Ligand SMILES: Nc1ncnc2c1ncn2[C@@H]1O[C@H](COP(=O)(O)OP(=O)(O)OP(=O)(O)O)[C@@H](O)[C@H]1O
Ligand SMILES: [Zn+2]
């Protein structure tokens with residue numbers, strides 16, 4: 001848990017000598033100067049900043065007669081033009097090189113409320129904490145083209161205009177505008193059009209100002225008229241499939257699928273889903289079972305309409321959790337720790353209902369879009385049209401429309417991935433992070449490398465609303481936040497300095513107790529968690545089984561079809577395992593100092609420029625410790641000492657060879673690229689079109705499929721030995737999540753995990769579902785080496801096309817940092833070292849780790865200086881609280 005400190009410094013322009021802070025009555029005379037930083041919509045090529053594509057913030061003064069707030073859309077003078085702009089934050093600083101007189105005033109407020117008033121402070125907080133320029137944070141937060149898509153228009157206030165004789169006293173440009181508008185049927189025109197007809201910006205502005213002063217005209221912001229609502233064919237079920245008699249088996253199937261989609265779908269999506277032709281659907285339409293109809297396609301992404309459902313009767317654990325949540329009124333951080341299938345989603349749904357009734361909105365964040373269709377469907381079934389989806393996968397138009405819709409202040413629910421934390425909802429009554437432990441909540445690149453959980457916490461504090469973190473396997477950060485440093489205590493009530501948006505005085509911080517630990521220890525209907533069987537792959541090798549499947553997993557796969565059951569086969573993502581291990585004894589090479597596994601590297605030795613030699617080496621990518629790649633296992637001398645990894649492709653081939661009858665669906669980033677692929681593949685699986693779902697990480701997240709009885713993990717080792725201090729935590733979470741997909745329906749589940757190190761503490765903990773003992777042990781280890789959540793890490797990630805240059809720069813930077821560390825004993829500099837995967841997309845990558853003891857902060861300006869001296873050919877990324885090192 002960190003403290004929020006907002007920059008509430010007084011007006012610096014008013015700093016007349018040192019008297020400002022000591023004599024508070026003298027500041028009134030200066031309060032008149034109000035400055036605002038704005039984001040200007042500069043047409044491409046009009047302005048050259050250091051970085052060509054980078055938009056800029058400009059400072060304007062606010063005239064006394066208008067009220068400008070952050071989030072307003074403005075018209076501002078810019079060179080000879082007037083441009084659209086978004087007010088970002090009030091400032092007290094005159095930009096360097098300018099005098100107060102040179103700062104131009106804002107022209108007009110065109111539209112209000114593009115984001116809530118405290119929003120800029122949130123952006124500012126992110127910029128400060130994640131050491132990123134504010135403008136980059138703005139670019140991450142606001143949807144692209146927000147200004148470009150908004151059109152300034154002028155309309156007459158018809159009832160304010162006297163009936164006749166106005167020609168006698170109006171100036172020509174004002175009269176011209178009046179006549180143009182009056183001639184228009186809607187009494188309304190775009191600014192651009194007016195300008196063209198009146199003859200230039202200057203006269204249009206003069207004329208308009210006159211009409212505005214008289215109250216005869218006003219300007220406003222509108223979506224350009226060219227953006228038309230899209231029409232699209234929908235197919236709608238109009239009769240019960242069960243009563244259909246005159247249909248073929250296939251047609252009956254198609255009707256059933258439509259029913260399971262909630263009775264309605266877009267035709268094109270539906271055809272893909274059923275793998276049928278439009279003639280089948282047309283036949284069904286002729287027979288009167290379905291209706292084909294043009295409908296307006298909502299550009300608000302709301303998903304497919306669902307049959308309404310009612311709140312479920314809660315279990316006692318759910319009731320207890322909900323009661324506590326319902327009693328909260330202000331900020332609180334709640335960890336909802338519920339085992340897989342314990343009904344966390346139902347708790348979210350019932351916690352949101354009263355929030356909407358109070359006229360507030362709710363924000364629900366989920367890890368990946370692969371998980372969203374099922375979850376969105378459940379929300380849609382409960383709350384209908386009030387649910388919208390927001391994530392970076394939407395088109396620009398969808399994002400824009402959803403954004404504008406969110407600022408309309410009707411109570412609504414936004415479901416989205418990481419970037420949805422920036423949704424401009426207000427008032428906000430509740431924020432939920434589902435699967436809060438998931439690492440996709442952290443942005444890897446570009447900067448800011450923000451974690452949506454941190455941002456959510458700051459937002460909840462600013463909005464003074466509760467934040468629910470839900471997970472079956474909470475992150476160590478969240479666990480420690482609510483249970484105290486050792487993770488043992490009962491929910492620890494902490495003192496948090498809360499920002500009060502109502503009275504933003506520097507000292508108005510209130511102390512509140514606000515951490516809750518809520519647990520759902522049982523599955524719904526007291527279904528048992530599926531037993532976890534661990535298979536020792538070293539034994540298989542001894543028994544001469546060289547297949548990637550143990551004989552136990554082979555038997556289980558065999559039985560799937562015989563028993564008409566379904567399974568999930570989990571494969572660790574390829575290309576991420578760089579560790580080396582022994583197939584005979586399971587020994588893994590580790591760094592003697594850093595508690596992470598060593599990474600395999602080829603080093604090309606070219607010292608004499610005559611011979612090129614490939615030398616396989618093992619390297620620690622924290623501290624750069626290295627040794628030669630041993631030919632035989634240092635522990636048991638076995639020659640089966642290898643670099644690890646088996647991809648989806650290989651698994652699928654082997655499955656095809658061993659079980660030609662088994663019907664597979666591949667579910668990974670290769671097969672789920674297109675827009676609705678997740679929904680389509682999962683629906684097909686749920687319709688039992690396949691026996692086995694084979695895939696990567698994506699499978700672990702929240703799938704609720706009743707038919708799945710078997711879960712197989714091909715090799716846990718890829719997860720266990722990631723060369724990262726978080727490897728164990730992540731492996732534990734992933735394995736428990738994937739195990740949690742089994743046995744959610746009537747059939748009891750079964751989980752088979754294959755590994756070369758069955759004695760590994762993570763495997764032991766997973767086998768017995770021991771969350772707390774695992775976490776306590778892990779926390780102890782982290783504490784010994786000052787890893788998070790105890791100490792803080794900052795990674796400086798360098799990359800460039802020239803390997804020697806990257807390495808050299810990294811070494812120079814490390815020198816600078818070492819000298820800083822000499823002054824700050826709480827700072828440790830580790831490295832520089834090559835990233836575990838040294839070269840990605842042609843760029844060589846090195847990194848330096850900064851380790852800070854609890855409570856220590858490094859002055860951000862010192863890291864900024866590194867940014868300034870960084871050669872242009874090298875990219876430097878500052879990753880605060882990095883999750884993935886490499
Ligand atoms: N009170 C209830 N009564 C009956 N069924 C329920 C109840 N609560 C939830 N369910 C059902 O139980 C199943 C599991 O619930 P849910 O998916 O919400 O669990 P979860 O805790 O989110 O699981 P996971 O962490 O594995 O994603 C769902 O099909 C849900 O509809
Ligand atoms: Zn060995």
Ligand SMILES: [Zn+2]
Pocket residue numbers: 591592593594595620621622623624625
């Ligand atoms: Zn090391």
